Amino acid sequence: MLVVPATKCNFDSQAFNSQTGISGTQEDNILWIAMAGTHQVWALMLEGGKLPKGSDLKKGVCLRFAGSGNEENRNNAYPHKAGFAQPSGLSLAPEEPWNCLFVADSESSTVRTISLKDGAVKHLVGGERDPLNLFAFGDVDGAGINAKLQHPLGVTWDKKRKLLYVADSYNHKIKVVDPKMKNCATLAGTGEAGNVIGSSFTQSTFNEPGGLCVEENGRLMYVADTNNHQIKVLDLETKILSMLPILNPEVCDVPDNLPRKKDKTKNLPKLPKSAPNIQLPSLTVAPGQTIQFLLKLTLPPDSKLNEEAPNSWFITAEGKVPVLLHQLNRSSILKEHMEHVRMVYNWSGLILAIVAILTLEITMPIT
Structure with missing residues (x-):
């Protein structure tokens, strides 16, 4: 878990625009920010340090890391020449051979990677080759460009299994991506909006899932099921889906002196x-x-x-x-x-x- 310490940043001089996702680790002291409004990915220095191929930066500095600002699906070895279309979810995979930042790029319906070595932006799954076509969406399991997503909002890295999970929002599904093979497949959901906890992942339904996170030991994945106003829990070992109970103590507290049912x-x-x-x-x-x-x-x-x-x-x-x-x-x-x-x-x-x-x-x- 990343705990962001208080920093003496002069944010009055730095404008943010629809930041929709963050990711980071305590080891590198950098908070990565998905800036959907400017179609960019930014970096906030939690301590003094360097960005890939960058100069020394002081604590509290926040600046653009990748993205030209143009809304497009453009990959490039130079991060400032790459183009995103409302990047929403970020997930960090610092270990080798990945050493990258995964990006759920919503409007291009793609998942992209940003190298933490040189900042190169590459395609992983979804979309198409034309960087200006932002309508290459669908619901197709497959590899690389043959896989199709629709407005993915969240990604989370499973370091135990070396897999990436994607909240494929408008398809009402959770997809799983093998970054080594660039293969994308349905993990949970039927493709229809609903709120059914079925006997298996693929017989259960969601309604525009947005965010997701795999716990530290890799067993449970938590999904923000947006339009159902719930947190769903996927047990990745038993393949059982459940709902996380969220109780309001002020409403749900029961006095100890109430008679118990026989x-x-x-x-x-x-x-x-x-x-x-x-x-x-x-x-x-x-x-x-x-x-x-x-x-x-x-x-x-x-x-x-x-x-x-x-x-x-x-x-x-x-x-x-x-x-x-x-x-x-x-x-x-x-x-x-x-x-x-x-x-x-x-x-x-x-x-x-x-x-x-x-x-x-x-x-x-x-x-």
């Missing part, structure tokens, strides 16, 4: 000892949010469900109080020989834990 465990259906009990990770649900469960049944060859055996699932909240209880019979599970059953429900409250239980009794044919 444990209603006795109301839960009892399972045979041989039946699997699968407990899913805890999940917080906002009012009106949709949660999607994907139930996949895989039966042995030549086997079927016993129509007389009840098949049930339910979820519980705090204290194991049943929230919903629904019976599934054979026809509803295997209707039209479907292998997957989607169950989508809305809740208007906060669910603290989810337990899904499925009891199946298999009848083997007699030969």
Whole structure:
């Protein structure tokens, strides 16, 4: 985490124009600033030092590092001759062989790199070769210029996996880029705006995700899901998506002297000892949010469900109080020989834990 110390900068003499992103590390003492309004990337010296191929600069100096100021998609070995189109998100990859600053250039629908050795600006994914064409957008997984994005707003570097994640805002997706192969692919989202936490990343939906950040150990990625007014959490190891609960203590504090609800465990259906009990990770649900469960049944060859055996699932909240209880019979599970059953429900409250239980009794044919 970068902590920016207070500096005695005379910012009255330095005008900023729609700064939309920052990035930096404590080691190099430089704060990089995406200046969308002037289509440039600037540098603020947190301590005295040098920029790539630059002269000595004093603490507090803030100046242009890359970008001519023209709104275009122009790459160039000379950073001041390169052109950006509303650069929005920045992410630093100081380690070799990258040693660069990744830039989400929104209006050109590209991701670019700025070398920290010589300042050279290069193309990574998206856009097209004509530097004046700012309409080369789309939603296509691919490599280099064959990949298409639409108004990417944020980028974050995963130093553990050596991958770059992109908030592809207008496509309502999170993309993952391998900078070595220049390959860009969908990590999460369907391409449709929504607010669904599905059974997988690609069955979940976002609504113009803007910012994102990978935590220090590389397991969790936090996404600012802009139009849903939420922070989503992607577990990059388990591939589980959840919502980060943000509670207002003034509103949500509960007095300790309130009577607690009685444990209603006795109301839960009892399972045979041989039946699997699968407990899913805890999940917080906002009012009106949709949660999607994907139930996949895989039966042995030549086997079927016993129509007389009840098949049930339910979820519980705090204290194991049943929230919903629904019976599934054979026809509803295997209707039209479907292998997957989607169950989508809305809740208007906060669910603290989810337990899904499925009891199946298999009848083997007699030969």
